[in-house]
Amino acid sequence: AHGLTVWDLDREFATGGFGGKPIATLREVLDQLRDSYCRTLGIEYMQIQDREQRQWIQERIERPHSKPERAEQLRILSRLNSAEAFEAFLQTKYIGQKRFSLEGGESVIPLLDAVLSSAADAGLDEVCIGMPHRGRLNVLATIAGKSYSQIFREFEGTVMPGSVQGSGDVKYHLGAEGTFTADSGATCAVYLAANPSHLEAVNPVLQGVVRAKQDVLDKGDGAFTVLPLLMHGDAAFAGQGVVAETLNLSQLRGYRTGGTVHVIVNNQVGFTTAPEHSRSSVYATDVARMVQAPVFHVNGDDPEAVVHVARMAFEFRQAFHKDVVIDMLCYRLRGHNEADDPSLTQPLMYERIDAKRSVRKRYTEDLVSRGDISVDEAEAALKEFQSILDSAHAEVQAAQSQRISHTEARVRQPAAPVASAVDRSVLQRVVDTQTHLPDGFHVHPRLAPQLQRRAQMLTDGTIDWALGEMLAMGTLLTEGRSVRLAGQDSRRGTFGQRHAVIMDNQDGHAYKPLKTLYSGGSKLYVYDSLLSEYAALGFEYGYGVARPDALVMWEAQFGDF
Incomplete structure (x- = not known):
């Protein structure tokens, strides 16, 4: 393809640093290529678009073979x-x-x-x-x-x-x-x-x-x-x-x-x-x-x-x-x-x-x-x-030879009742996060009234599902418990109801109102997921296994996207 023959094997060429040499004969170049790619190792990396990553691999492969210590x-x-x-x-x-x-x-x-x-x-x-x-x-x-x-x-x-x-x-x-x-x-x-x-x-x-x-x-x-x-x-x-x-x-x-x-x-x-x-x-x-x-x-x-x-x-x-x-x-x-x-x-x-x-x-x-x-x-x-x-x-x-001692199986008793109520002042702190946004943050004109209504809902006792979620997640955060929610469109909510993350209407940066409630290392993680069910659910299951002290939620959704 390059017009080279066996008569060119001992000709020297500029290599651009290939094999650690600025100049090498064609024979040396071919020997190095065979040594790098034709032994017991084959590499696929030219599909990588990032030049730095390709070069990183080449520098470690296209060099003389050396046996281990x-x-x-x-x-x-x-x-x-x-x-x-x-x-x-x-x-x-x-x-x-x-x-x-x-x-x-x-x-x-x-x-x-x-x-x-x-x-x-x-x-x-x-x-x-x-x-x-x-x-x-x-x-x-x-x-x-x-x-x-x-x-x-x-x-x-x-x-x-x-x-x-x-x-x-x-x-x-x-x-x-x-x-x-x-x-x-x-x-x-x-x-x-x-x-x-x-x-x-x-x-x-x-x-x-x-x-x-x-x-x-x-x-x-x-x-x-x-x-x-x-x-x-x-x-x-x-x-x-x-x-x-x-x-x-x-x-x-x-x-x-x-x-x-x-x-x-x-x-x-x-x-x-x-x-x-x-x-x-x-x-x-x-x-x-x-x-x-x-x-x-x-x-x-x-x-x-x-x-x-x-x-x-x-x-x-x-x-x-x-x-x-x-x-x-x-x-x-x-x-x-x-x-x-x-x-x-x-x-x-x-x-x-x-x-x-x-x-x-x-x-x-x-x-x-x-x-x-x-x-x-x-x-x-x-x-x-x-x-x-x-x-x-x-x-x-x-x-x-080790004797196994037989013991009676333990019967688990029902869990004792747990006081789950919180003080109204804590609920008010959670609701305040929805209306007290940072100075200079530009709420979408159609969203601002929805956030304002949440304060009135708490006063009137007409709490809807979305505010109930906010109260649950927010109170957990104040108690030092982390919360993770992931799913399709989970940040906004499929029906435009949640808005756990809101976007600045002018520059598009994201803001989580509930993050002002972090306490004792707690954090709120809310992510829109890829359009997957098997892997997305498996991931959240694994997260919950490794972090039983956190509230881990996966929001399933069916749709034609």
């Missing part, structure tokens, strides 16, 4: 050891039980480890994770810090009788909270949200949880010190509409969380359905292009590349407060669950999978063959692998 290589190997040891133990101890194993995709554990380590080192307060069933038990044990004995107790069915959970498949629905520690000693809290069986339903719920935590921290606009991390299956990411709805939340003022790191464990099959039957797009990630998120496609058999991409994805989120997607290509060693035989529908795929060595074995061999670690260090890693198995076995034996 030995300390990082050993940590990667240790994470792979832990991941494979856990799955191997469950497979031998609980044959045939459903656990939705991570086998074939174990590189996601060093990936998560790298993101959380980066978050801890950057001083973030918390990382909140939402994920499906596959690999959930492994993440609980190796990332969230849930004890092996507790997980095995759930397999054995020896859970505490008073615990709020059932039996059977509940173990891979459960969430957890813990503390993650990086190699540097830095720590951050980690929260793993509980997950239903409904595909991708956790996505907006987790975003709501994160936004609530950020609002409580209240570190100012742009702080975003709680990181949402969402894991997906490839078929669900491409197929579920709530994925697009949640992506559409990402840059909206009422919903933004400063960017989400999305991790797709792409085992290239959905239950038994091949990609050509489950999506019309080229890649499972194509829906993410709607928000111009960069997409990093990485081979899960190259854990060093996986970790490199994980750190870059985190840094991109921190730099631009945007969503970023990691598409980790891997495989699923067993069926959709451990009782399923995938060779019935994918015989050729599983013939190849059955012949593969695990990523842990391959990585160990690669390190030794490259001279990055010695044979002695490799054997030490294997011994660590075995010690993890032995430790897990000892824990499960202890869990089996």
Whole structure:
């Protein structure tokens, strides 16, 4: 296309700084391009319109390849050891039980480890994770810090009788909270949200949880010190509409969380359905292009590349407060669950999978063959692998022998009556906010009489629905309780009745009359939502879960817009 031939390979060209060199031969340029884009990493980012974001990625990709430090290589190997040891133990101890194993995709554990380590080192307060069933038990044990004995107790069915959970498949629905520690000693809290069986339903719920935590921290606009991390299956990411709805939340003022790191464990099959039957797009990630998120496609058999991409994805989120997607290509060693035989529908795929060595074995061999670690260090890693198995076995034996004390289930008594009345003077304060507006604020001529009538309603005792809302929200604010209301046209109200936010008739700036009632850290959040129901409702549910002390409301509306 540029009229260049093999005879030009040793000609020098001005590169504009490509690869860190102002001048380079064509051979060097091609070598650098192959090294950047033709190894085990492929990147989609030219769809991003912001030049600064494209340049940021190019500067970090178009440079000579360098292998990780030995300390990082050993940590990667240790994470792979832990991941494979856990799955191997469950497979031998609980044959045939459903656990939705991570086998074939174990590189996601060093990936998560790298993101959380980066978050801890950057001083973030918390990382909140939402994920499906596959690999959930492994993440609980190796990332969230849930004890092996507790997980095995759930397999054995020896859970505490008073615990709020059932039996059977509940173990891979459960969430957890813990503390993650990086190699540097830095720590951050980690929260793993509980997950239903409904595909991708956790996505907006987790975003709501994160936004609530950020609002409580209240570190100012742009702080975003709680990181949402969402894991997906490839078929669900491409197929579920709530994925697009949640992506559409990402840059909206009422919903933004400063960017989400999305991790797709792409085992290239959905239950038994091949990609050509489950999506019309080229890649499972194509829906993410709607928000111009960069997409990093990485081979899960190259854990060093996986970790490199994980750190870059985190840094991109921190730099631009945007969503970023990691598409980790891997495989699923067993069926959709451990009782399923995938060779019935994918015989050729599983013939190849059955012949593969695990990523842990391959990585160990690669390190030794490259001279990055010695044979002695490799054997030490294997011994660590075995010690993890032995430790897990000892824990499960202890869990089996531990007697569970049976206690009578507690019966909840009805709540005691609560005095809900407020003094009339407080009601008057709330009503006064509707008529005592800042000097220089220009109320729309058609709205001013409506606000004035509210004062008369309180005097006459003819309170309408809209004023009742204002009194409820305003009195809560005076008591130190925050209020969040979101929905379609919720600031004004569908029928022009609410006006929780009013607009200056001359310059259009917004004003919340009730904000003058803030007390003890209370705040009023009122947002017009995107025209969504599934994601919008899920977000508010998550917000309420993480912030039970606040009044959280979602206003549903049906209309043809």
